[in-house]
Amino acid sequence: MRIGDLARESGVSRRLLRYYEEQGLLRPRRLPNGYREYADADVAAVRHIRTMLAAGLPTTVIGRLLHCVHDDGERMVPTACPGMVTNLRREHRRITETIERLQTSQQALDTMLTTVLTTGLDQR
DNA sequence: ATTCTAACA
């Protein structure tokens, strides 16, 4: 199928499908005229990409994990694949650190807010 | 009609 077909079947714009290829997530073969020719399995692949992006994984990581999952027609089924656990743990830790930074910022804001309210200096 | 690449009011 060509890009327009995949765009319809996956619900992802053609622009984005080209971007995924640019990121190494999809590797459609090329027709003699230069058009991209996608495999039927790419429909599921796009779903998996969306799922991983929703999990906050960066495209560089998704590129490697994509080959570690199989599709049961509905969901993304993870399979044994070297490096997968390591990658997922690294991303999980990255997210934990981000949460911690945000909590620190929140505490700082809370302190400032409490102070200004207590002091009654919220003159506008 | 569709797709391609490159680029950005």
Added chain:
DNA sequence: TGTTAGGA
């Protein structure tokens, strides 16, 4: 990510 230009 959208959109548009200029081609095939």
